[in-house]
């Protein structure tokens with residue numbers, strides 16, 4: 001069963017190829033041993049569900065909660 005072995009190898013190699021980091025990791029600021037959250041979490045869904053950062057607002061992809069940020073105030077006029 002040499003064929004099966006080869007297939008397995010290819011798969012292993014694929015996993016080692018550095019992919020783009022999952023977007024999930026953007027929400028964590030890892031400095032040393034401390035892990036801080038750099039984004040707000042959704043007040044409706046609770047911890048673990050982060051708000052997506054947009055120019056003028058932050059939105060929850062799970063429940064649709066939207067929070068407007070001050071960043072956009074100048075642009076909105």
Ligand SMILES: [Zn+2]
Pocket residue numbers: 042043044045046049060061062063064065
């Ligand atoms: Zn939510």
